[in-house]
Amino acid sequence: MKLKRMLALPALAVMPAVADDTVRLNLREGVTEISQRVYDLHMTIFYICCVIGVIVFGTMFWSMFRHRKSKGRTPAKFHESIRVEVLWTIIPFLILAGMAYPATTTLIHMENTDDADVTVQVTASQWKWHYKYFDHDVEYYSLLATPDQQIHNKLPKGENYLLEVDRPLVVPTGKKIRFLITSDDVIHSWWVPDFAVKKDANPGFINEAWTIVDKPGIYRGQCAELCGNNHGFMPVVVIAKEPAEYEKWITNMEVKQRKAREREQELLSMEMSKDELMKMGEKVYNGICAACHQPNGQGVQGVFPALAGSPVTTGKDSITKHIDTVVHGVKGTAMQAFGTQLSMQELAAVITYERNAWGNDTGDLVQAADVNKVMNP
Amino acid sequence: MSTTVDTLHHEEHHDHKPSGITRWLFTTNHKDIGTLYLWFSFLMFLIGGSMAMVIRAELFQPGLQLVEPHFFNQMTTVHGLVMIFGAVMPAFTGLANWLVPMMIGAPDMALPRMNNWSFWILPFAFIILLSSLFMEGGGPAMGWTFYAPLSTTYSNDSTALFVFSVHIMGISSIMGAINVIVTIMNLRAPGMTYMKMPMFVWTWFITAFLLIAVMPVLAGAVTMVLTDKYFGTSFFDASGGGDPVMFQHIFWFFGHPEVYIMILPSFGIISAIIPTFTRKKLFGYSSMVYATASIAILSFLVWAHHMFTTGMPVVAELFFMYCTMLIAVPTGVKIFNWVATMWRGAMSFETPMLFALAFVILFTIGGFSGLMLAITPVDFQYHDTYFVVAHFHYVLVTGAIFSVMAAVYYWLPKWTGHMYDETLAKFHFWASVISVNVLFFPMHFVGLAGMPRRIPDYSVQFADINQIVSIGGFAFGLSQLIFLWVVIKCARGGEKAAAKPWEGAEGLEWTIPSPAPYHTFEKPPKIEG
């Protein structure tokens, strides 16, 4: 009895692992009609290749075993035959034509973006995604949520390591969703394997893609086109909800975002203490700025300037210049305009933090009102 | 060009080699230059390989352990550039230098001084490229494909060095190609008609025309990147009316024929080795020539299959998909011809043959994944994943590089006058062929499962396969040291090689003694039949 149970345990452990492995070793079937068709196409071509492989390699190995010199074979004399050569030109051609047909119909179906129910603008920038709902006043950035300590092996890695974001894209199931994809800087590529959607985000141009998700769930993907330093750290996460739930969510978001904007206006008149500013600033800094300027503010020599001891962060009259740099970015460099990405409070906090951390100790406090003066003069 | 074969003979005494370093610096001898090219290529193979080791070491586990993402990107970029322009292409040029004159009964290359020059500018190109890694801000990190605007607005100043070094590499390749074409057109021995040329000569002849057609386009592309970055043009910048996607069109107009530049000479090598060790004539010689030519022509019509996800109209996607699938036909003809050559032959399995057989099988696997990648709707899933990485490494490592190794083992007795150590060589083969599959085959799986290429860190689901891949990588890297040892050992001594050490070998190079004298075929040989 005991023995039996001991034997059963590893077997049980193996069972889900096997099911898991097929997912990990092959293309995903996904959750859309298109992804299913793509998967079927993939398997069909794969099997055709296997059959051709068996015939070609089989013939080869047959000759390698049978037609050896060590077996005393004398070589045959033939070295051409128009008939077989025509044959093995025409047969592959026919096989290819057979493959081309389903590929063509699938492709034409994939590229038909007409009559969408929901339109989402997807804008990439180094190294995050921005989603904006065309029919609602809802927009937000979506950033990697995996903490830096996990990446640098100081904490154990979570289940969705590098495939988790702070604010995922939310879409309704059963509706045709059209994505309008572009980029603010370099080329990125928005990819969700479960939808079989991968489309490049080209700066200055918009690209279209669409999907209809059949099943509610969380679907994960990544940026697929090399886009610089943190290319490996800009995942895509999409949550598909039932239409009713989605409606609830989006109305909620709309209200929340409107309130946040109103609150921001109120907060302009409020002063935050240094502790509050430093605490919030450190969080924002480590979440966003540290990727380039490094957690210790030293930057990367020749690529990302150091903030510790820099004239912009420590100069006597450099506060306005500092705010301007963070809010508007620096053209032609990797420094982005964070004015649209962070709240004024967060901006004030992170600037205060940069002016007082790592021995910068200027003692300067920057309040949301100061940021507002630069942003909306 | 005042140099001709005849003036050369007056300058240098019969079979007298100059000695010391000046022999190599000033040499105009095709065999010396071939040797220089081959050693240079091997050095680059080791340098590019050590970068691959850095990549595989970082990817051994999820998380960032050894290098930061910026350095990782430099490694992937420079690994690609060094392997393509430093290892594979010079290796083929080296083989062409050694073999083309001997195979067509010519005394030397047609333009020996240009030959010297085209080799000696190459080391400078790579010194420039590699030194950029040590500059402030590091070397190029935009991938070897240097897509704009990552290579223009968003790159550091190493781009200037990169552009300059690519220009030099391009000039070197173009000069090499001109030399090959002129040699083949003008210096064939009497009676050596085009349709009697060995396949290696034919494939190189076609490759040389491809080089002349596309290397200048690459030069144009890098020049545009340079002027976009430094001189205010906006070829690829939407704000000035340009289009970043146009960069990819221009780049891949070069890039796809470039792929065939790196594989056509391999076809020639394999077409020489398989008949030798099968003791049977190559099956379908003329269809091989036509297949090679049609692959070369088709290669100009398929470039956009590298860019299906950039968003093209469906008609364009269909056109490029059909053309790409069509390439499978002539490529298939080649594979079938090789198999037919083996059929009912009398095979033996010396190391060159082993590499050639591995080439046929593994290159075909690379061809299968290539066919899968051609299918546009499925390519949307494969594109920019490890499936693509697996595909082009099967084609380039077990394809191009295996063919170069096969060639080296096959002609080494001719070059050195000694037989190589067959036991060690077989050990090298088995170590390589096993490790290379451990290295590249599992990449198909992680690619299908969704791991993008060019990332320094990955999610935990890919961890175990990446570990296997890395182990295969280290093993494959180490195996190449055996190769180095075999070649050095053979150059220094060993069993004397006969003029024709392989029973079934055919061709003019086997009619001259081993090692091949410094000057050969000063009087053109007679070609019978």
Add this chain to the structure above:
Amino acid sequence: MAQQSNNRKIIFRLLLGVAGMFAFGFALVPLYNAFCDATGFNGRTKNEAVAYTASHVDKSRTVTVQFLTHNAKGMPWQFKPDIKEVHVHPGEVKLVTFYAANPTARRMVAQAVPSIAPAEASLYLNKIECFCFNQQPLAANTDAEMPVQFYLDPEIPEHITTLTLSYTLYDMTADANATTVAQTTTSE
């Protein structure tokens, strides 16, 4: 020697080929642009004013035209369409406006770059007037309404029921300072 002149002839031709292909690399730029203009390949509209030439207004169908705006990296302006989308009959002329504001303390010059999805639709969108034809200067702390007047060609394929016109706004101040600033119609 015959050999030598023969060599020279081939080398000359090959070098001609090299030079030709180098030139061809650059010629791909205008070729690509011409190809895109003719086929709508990359979804960019012709960046020049056209006169109204539609033969009729097709009242039997309505096409939704959506407007999007993006700021390129480092562009601090506010930039948005005054209306999110309009419904037009093919052949009908529409005027829409975009709001732009320069919140900085310096005069800036911007260039808007249009892009259309689906790309095919770019062949049928004709602009009679557009702020994207020229660079747009704005003095410090000022704003402006920027007009686009357009119509859809009645030949537009039936299956296109929605099309999206997107503008990406680039900061061209540095370039504009280098050259003389062009006088534009919309600056006050």
